[in-house]
Amino acid sequence: MMNVFWFIPTHGDGRYLGTSQGARAVDADYMQQVAVAADRLGYEGVLIPTGTSCEDPWIVASSLVPATKRLKFLVAVRPGLMSPTLAARMASSLDRISGGRLLINVVAGGDPVELAGDGLFLDHTERYHLTSEFLEIWRKELAGEHVDYDGKYLQVKGGHVLYPPIQQPYPPLWFGGSSEVAQQVAAEQVDVYLTWGEPPADVAAKIAEMRKLAEAQGRKLLFGIRLHVIVRETEEEAWRAADKLIQHVDDETIAAAQRIFSRFDSVGQKRMAKLHEGSRDRLEISPNLWSGIGLVRGGAGTALVGSPEIVAERMREYEALGIETFIFSGYPHLEEAYRVAELLFPLLSLDQKPLSGPTSISPFGEIIANVAKPTPRASAH
Secondary structure (H helix, E strand, O other), X not given: OEEEEEEOOOOOEEOOOOOOOOEXXXXXXXXXXXXXXXXXXXXXXXXXXXXXXXXXXXXXXXXXXXXXXXXXXXXXXXXXXEOHHHHHHHHHHXXXXXXXXXXXXXXXXXXXXXXXXXXXXXXXXXXXXXXXXXXXXXXXXHOOOOEEEEOOOOEEEEEOOOOOOOOOOXXXXXXXXXXXXXXXXXXXXXXXXXXXXXXXXXXXXXXXXHHHHHHHOOOOOEEEEEOEEEEXXXXXXXXXXXXXXXXXXXXXXXXXXXXXHHOOOXXXXXXXXXXXXXXXXXXXXXXXXXXXXXXXXXXXXXXXXXXXXXXXXXXXXHHHHOXXXXXXXXXXXXXXXXXXXXXXXXXXXXXXXOOOOOOOOOOOOOOEOOOEOOOOOOOOO
């Protein structure tokens, strides 16, 4: 069964990329609107991004827990920016307060300039070695151990968590990294390996490599993919919407964004940039996989574009490779949360659980001529 997540746009939202036109304020009320919509519509969870351009994900998640009932929150821990013992206590508290709805996104960082501003000056390889030490401590403490640890980067004496998390032995660890050292850490430490939206052949190669590395550790991994989505009732409408999303992005803005991305030491970011090479001329990099968002957005830069039937077909292609979780987003995030759920969900076999109690007095649409219910639409689940 597939799981579909949505996204809380804590770094900004709007109808277009690369412009303030059509932009909207992402305040506490708006973030709650998006989260409540995702909860009611049946998304499994939401990803909350991290970084200097974002509101703090732990504070955001804490503010959204009381407004939602079943929604899970994928929240970042940042090795090197926080103590593993403190991070373990934070995770236990939020897991307990949320009723077991916390998921952990391990983020080592990919922009040396941003990391320097946060006081972290390790190179790419060293950051992942630190991440490995961090996760070893974090996992042991949440499993109930008292930890004495003397590593190259981290030292802890008598570290422990007094209040255990609801999810045992700890909230699941999610992780995305494309370099060899990142993949080795993932194979040894995490539960779900994430990839950004690359063509299916590239994703298949990643999954095969990760399975091999995990098997060498006597472990198995689950897999997820992070994508944007532009779904409309017809293929033509979807591609028009994709073009419209970047209609205000000029060449100067693209060049400026790509210069910033070039300083990153993230292998995943380099792979994203290589898909389009800063050019508008080659944005459909695989059938219905569009890289236009990556012209100006860091991180996940590709979108599935098409009719509900086509997007569902592409999702099933990824599912056949081993992908179980799709983390989607779309601009603007409130409206697109509804559009994706209404157009796409009925075509998918989703692991959805209904909200307890009545959810609506009119779950079938507007009554026809005051007396007749609309014809129900067929669902895949």
